[in-house]
Ligand SMILES: C=CC1=C(C)c2cc3[nH]c(cc4nc(cc5[nH]c(cc1n2)c(C)c5CCC(=O)O)C(CCC(=O)O)=C4C)c(C)c3C=C
């Protein structure tokens with residue numbers, strides 16, 4: 259028999275099966291710090307039209323003809339420097355974050371809830387995560403992309419991947435999608451607290467740099483809110499810390515390709531600050547909900563070196579919120595807010611509650627969902 263085009267796992271409802279599902283997502287990371295794994299990962303990532311917005315045919319030639327022949331080896335070497343016994347830091351932390359959110363949700367909702375982790379690129383895949391939720395019985399799904407600031411290239415692309423999977427399902431679940439939380443008061447507080455803790459341990463640096471992952475500047479000019487949301491996050495944290503205007507600055511890192519990206523660039527700024535003779539530079543990366551290659555290696559490694567070589571003192575990288583208590587609390591709260599009105603979150607029950615005997619009979623006849 260051919261596989262049906264649209265399918266849902268057949269099965270009967272039992273009241274102890276969760277009807278609420280949560281999909282926690284992040285960007286994704288290669289399966290291993292090897293050339294072959296990097297080629298697979300980069301082909302999927304850089305083949306996404308939301309990430310590289312240029313003519314598809316032309317880009318395909320550049321990607322497969324040049325980039326995938328050279329970059330995997332270089333990137334694999336960089337990944338090898340951050341890899342741990344548990345694997346890629348982004349994935350290890352994402353697992354801890356997912357577990358932390360799941361246990362908090364079960365406690366708050368006092369009922370079953372299915373929570374899965376999925377990565378936009380690589381593994382565990384978006385399709386796998388959504389299917390696990392479906393098979394667990396989730397009829398209502400909330401998607402939490404771990405990107406505080408919305409960009410079409412990240413959050414928007416996560417939506418595409420959800421839609422690509424769901425459009426193959428016969429029974430599409432009810433859906434909520436968390437688009438951003440860049441100015442959420444608890445997020446700002448958590449960032450401010452993490453910076454204060456860093457200062458308590460290492461002393462206050464002469465300057466605080468907020469470094470966000472960049473995007474091509476063109477995306478901003480075409481209406482992407484990412485740049486403004488990054489700037490607002492930084493401003494709110496600076497206000498919370500009562501910083502003087504010249505004590506902090508926003509920059510954009512991880513430039514890729516030859517196009518103009520969001521400016522000022524992190525590496526150029528760090529170099530200029532080093533040349534100016536700054537002794538201590540604190541760098542925080544609020545756009546990364548988990549430490550990863552771009553924070554550990556690019557900021558903590560590469561940029562620290564640039565700073566020192568330019569004549570600066572010490573660059574101190576302030577860790578991402580990762581699985582901090584206040585971070586997991588705020589993410590759990592965001593999910594709870596987005597499921598308001600659904601029965602699992604105290605909304606009105608859907609449909610009539612039928613006696614057990616009626617349900618059992620209906621199950622036996624195979625007619626009950
Ligand atoms: C947090 C927001 C991110 C935005 C916005 C973003 C845009 C973006 N990225 C690339 C190219 C690469 N990014 C790479 C790694 C990477 N990027 C993000 C986040 C954002 N990217 C994260 C969290 C990571 C690290 C993942 C990890 O495994 O640790 C890479 C891979 C590494 C490398 O080869 O340099 C590339 C490539 C583009 C083109 C882009 C454009 C909008």
Ligand SMILES: [Fe+2]
Pocket residue numbers: 471512
């Ligand atoms: Fe990136």
Ligand SMILES: [Fe+2]
Pocket residue numbers: 512551552556
């Ligand atoms: Fe990088």
